[in-house]
Amino acid sequence: MSGWRAPFARPLRAEWTKFRTVRGWVVGMVAATLVTVLLGLLSAAGSRTSCSAGPVEVPCPVPPVGPEGQAVTDKFYFVHKELRGDGAITARVTSMTGRIRLPDATPGVRNVAAGLVPWAKAGVIVKESTRQGSAYAAVMVTGEHGVRMQHDYVHDVAGRPGGVSAGSPRWLRLTRSGDTLTGYESGDGEHWTRVGVARLTGLPATVRVGLFATSPGDVTLTQGSFGGTVGAARFSEATAVFDRVGLRGAASDGAWSRDDIGVTIGPDGTPHHPGRFGESGGTFTVTGVGDIAPTGEGRTIESTLSGLPAGLIVVIVVAVLFITAEHRRGLIRTSLLAEPRRGRALAAKAVVIAAVTSAAGLAATVPSVAIGTRILRANGNQVLPVGTFTEVRVVAGVAALLAAVAVLSLALGALFRRGAAAVTTAVAVIVLPYVIATTSVLPLDAARWLLRVTPAAGFAIQQSIPEYAYVTGPYVPSLGYYPLPPWAGLAVVCAYAALALGLAAFQVRRRDA
Amino acid sequence: MRRELHAEWTKLRTEPGTGPLLLAIVAVTVAVSAAACATVTCAPARCDHDAVRLGLAGVQAGQAAVAILAVLAICGEYGTGMIRTTLTAMPRRGAVLTAKAAVVTGLTLVAGTAAVLGSVLAGRLVLPGRGFTAAPLSLADGPTLRAVAGSVLYLALIALLSLGVGTAVRDSAAAAGVVLGLLYLSSILPYMVGDPDWQRLLWRLSPMNAGLAVQATTHLSSLPLSPWAGLGVLSAWAGAALLCGGLLLRRRDA
Numbered sequence: 034m035s036g037w038r039a040p041f042a043r044p045l046r047a048e049w050t051k052f053r054t055v056r057g058w059v060v061g062m063v064a065a066t067l068v069t070v071l072l073g074l075l076s077a078a079g080s081r082t083s084c085s086a087g088p089v090e091v092p093c094p095v096p097p098v099g100p101e102g103q104a105v106t107d108k109f110y111f112v113h114k115e116l117r118g119d120g121a122i123t124a125r126v127t128s129m130t131g132r133i134r135l136p137d138a139t140p141g142v143r144n145v146a147a148g149l150v151p152w153a154k155a156g157v158i159v160k161e162s163t164r165q166g167s168a169y170a171a172v173m174v175t176g177e178h179g180v181r182m183q184h185d186y187v188h189d190v191a192g193r194p195g196g197v198s199a200g201s202p203r204w205l206r207l208t209r210s211g212d213t214l215t216g217y218e219s220g221d222g223e224h225w226t227r228v229g230v231a232r233l234t235g236l237p238a239t240v241r242v243g244l245f246a247t248s249p250g251d252v253t254l255t256q257g258s259f260g261g262t263v264g265a266a267r268f269s270e271a272t273a274v275f276d277r278v279g280l281r282g283a284a285s286d287g288a289w290s291r292d293d294i295g296v297t298i299g300p301d302g303t304p305h306h307p308g309r310f311g312e313s314g315g316t317f318t319v320t321g322v323g324d325i326a327p328t329g330e331g332r333t334i335e336s337t338l339s340g341l342p343a344g345l346i347v348v349i350v351v352a353v354l355f356i357t358a359e360h361r362r363g364l365i366r367t368s369l370l371a372e373p374r375r376g377r378a379l380a381a382k383a384v385v386i387a388a389v390t391s392a393a394g395l396a397a398t399v400p401s402v403a404i405g406t407r408i409l410r411a412n413g414n415q416v417l418p419v420g421t422f423t424e425v426r427v428v429a430g431v432a433a434l435l436a437a438v439a440v441l442s443l444a445l446g447a448l449f450r451r452g453a454a455a456v457t458t459a460v461a462v463i464v465l466p467y468v469i470a471t472t473s474v475l476p477l478d479a480a481r482w483l484l485r486v487t488p489a490a491g492f493a494i495q496q497s498i499p500e501y502a503y504v505t506g507p508y509v510p511s512l513g514y515y516p517l518p519p520w521a522g523l524a525v526v527c528a529y530a531a532l533a534l535g536l537a538a539f540q541v542r543r544r545d546a
Numbered sequence: 547m548r549r550e551l552h553a554e555w556t557k558l559r560t561e562p563g564t565g566p567l568l569l570a571i572v573a574v575t576v577a578v579s580a581a582a583c584a585t586v587t588c589a590p591a592r593c594d595h596d597a598v599r600l601g602l603a604g605v606q607a608g609q610a611a612v613a614i615l616a617v618l619a620i621c622g623e624y625g626t627g628m629i630r631t632t633l634t635a636m637p638r639r640g641a642v643l644t645a646k647a648a649v650v651t652g653l654t655l656v657a658g659t660a661a662v663l664g665s666v667l668a669g670r671l672v673l674p675g676r677g678f679t680a681a682p683l684s685l686a687d688g689p690t691l692r693a694v695a696g697s698v699l700y701l702a703l704i705a706l707l708s709l710g711v712g713t714a715v716r717d718s719a720a721a722a723g724v725v726l727g728l729l730y731l732s733s734i735l736p737y738m739v740g741d742p743d744w745q746r747l748l749w750r751l752s753p754m755n756a757g758l759a760v761q762a763t764t765h766l767s768s769l770p771l772s773p774w775a776g777l778g779v780l781s782a783w784a785g786a787a788l789l790c791g792g793l794l795l796r797r798r799d800a
Binding site for chain 1: 563574581582585586587588595600603606607610611613614617618621625717718719720721722723726727730731733734736737738739741744
């Protein structure tokens with residue numbers, strides 16, 4: 034054992050012995066784990082989704098899953114032919130118009146106006162099959178974001194900005210060569226600019242190629258009657274006029290097939306908001322409703338971690354007591370006699386509390402997510418699928434968040450030496466901003482600002498579904514979308530913890546015990 | 547009772563933490579209110595924010611300082627062992643707690659009034675520059691006056707709730723954790739359940755949500771509770787906590 038005589042080992046062992054022999058602290062950590070798991074499972078158990086077709090209850094439709102594992106919306110009007118092997122499709126878009134249902138001016142009366150939503154899409158597409166969620170690449174004109182090339186739901190490249198009109202039409206071309214799809218655009222059909230390249234690995238030799246149009250619902254966010262946010266999507270449709278449609282390669286002869294991919298079927302068996310298609314003399318008019326994009330509709334895996342704020346408060350109390358109890362009982366004088374290098378004594382405490390809290394955190398997050406998502410599914414909820422890496426990041430990241438908060442609280446305890454002041458400060462800078470930002474009637478700008486600059490930014494580590502710049506969505510903190518990326522959020526809280534620990538080390542050295 | 551009041555006033559007055567805490571109540575409340583106002587931009591066409599509530603947003607943070615003040619008033623004595631001297635000198639334990647409650651409430655009312663008025667002033671200065679072009683916050687306006695007076699009472703009730711919890715829990719750090727957990731966690735609980743009836747019920751029961759209903763001046767009809775009824779819910783919580791603390795104080799060994 035003589036190898037294990039590093040200078041840091043002794044204070045570390047002393048602090049660990051202190052922690053594990055004080056029953057209240059151990060009980061507190063176990064309580065933090067239990068409260069997090071129980072609240073999470075309870076809220077999962079209380080969350081139910083049911084779907085009905087008219088008077089009958091039916092199983093809820095399962096959203097399709099894209100080639101890269103995300104839940105997606107795949108709903109559009111598709112005018113297509115078969116393409117064997119390599120080839121290309123070219124078309125000119127001469128007009129793009131649409132209709133949007135605006136919020137009712139008179140309650141109950143549909144208020145539909147002409148217009149396009151920003152991400153209405155129409156263009157040329159190569160798709161693995163007509164199955165929802167299958168691989169695709171498309172070059173398109175959008176409502177307000179110019180020409181784009183998108184593929185497999187989560188990739189988007191911007192082309193030339195601006196809309197289309199008869200005076201300034203837009204030519205689009207998509208070529209297939211093996212697994213590689215290349216998108217081009219042109220203003221006159223002569224001079225082409227490359228928009229982007231997509232590699233669709235495993236794309237079968239025979240694919241569908243054609244024209245499409247779709248238009249996502251117009252999203253409005255309203256403040257809930259007593260705080261919180263309610264997101265709602267209203268109907269919109271897009272109509273595009275194509276001409277000079279040309280196919281190169283081994284395409285099927287004869288008429289174009291048409292499919293209203295993913296159209297909603299109403300209770301009476303007829304399609305709800307169907308798309309349309311018309312052709313006359315080489316001019317195609319395609320009208321579609323829906324979107325080809327990742328979806329955030331459903332429960333996220335982190336919704337099973339709703340007990341986290343409660344667990345955090347318990348962790349804060351234990352971490353603060355871990356140091357202030359020594360001051361109160363005078364044990365700190367003994368501790369500092371035994372380990373006169375005070376910074377090192379404090380560091381040992383920080384390491385012990387961080388390690389214990391991480392373990393308790395993992396013991397809380399792993400079962401919460403594993404069992405919680407099962408309960409959610411059993412209750413008819415759709416749980417949005419995420420990759421293994423994301424799942425590990427959420428589970429381990431939340432444990433790391435708990436550890437960082439414990440270190441921050443410990444440092445505040447060392448700075449204040451007063452339990453009540455330290456606990457209150459820790460709660461006020463960590464939990465309070467989160468509470469205010471996600472539930473109160475505080476306006477959105479203020480809420481986002483709070484989640485950027487306060488230690489509550491760390492809550493971002495639990496966000497499993499990212500915000501997509503090219504999908505209009507209810508991206509607000511109260512619905513689980515944080516202003517900072519996950520790791521940046523965790524870095525903010527870690528920076529606060531490091532800063533507070535540094536200050537505490539400085540103070541502990543200067544002050545009398 | 548005069549003796550107890552005098553003793554408690556002397557103790558709280560000479561406690562080194564009291565002054566800074568009272569300052570903190572005012573500073574935190576005003577600063578957070580001003581910051582909340584400064585981060586908001588209101589589009590003139592559809593400015594739907596409750597300006598009064600926004601101007602008083604700092605109360606949600608300032609109440610934390612009130613909680614420490616009240617918790618320390620009792621737990622500080624347990625920490626130092628002073629409580630044994632106190633109870634030896636004044637054996638009527640109920641009277642001791644009542645005197646503590648009176649002194650803490652009085653101080654909170656003073657600091658709370660300064661804090662809330664400071665917040666209103668901050669809102670008055672900041673909000674017009676952020677697109678709130680309607681009439682600036684003014685105490686002459688009935689609902690605004692109700693929100694302001696209600697906010698001061700809210701802080702006083704938080705002090706009583708914290709004192710009750712502190713008396714029951716005795717350890718200052720744990721008591722602060724319990725109080726803040728009760729306030730802040732119960733305020734997010736309604737948003738974690740899916741069922742709207744449960745949401746409304748939990749919202750009504752939550753001391754912070756219900757109590758702060760007194761600050762609302764717009765969309766009153768959509769609130770689950772009327773402003774004063776909401777403050778009543780918080781009073782019930784404070785009363786229950788004090789009763790519980792008082793009973794435990796009588797029954798337990800010091």
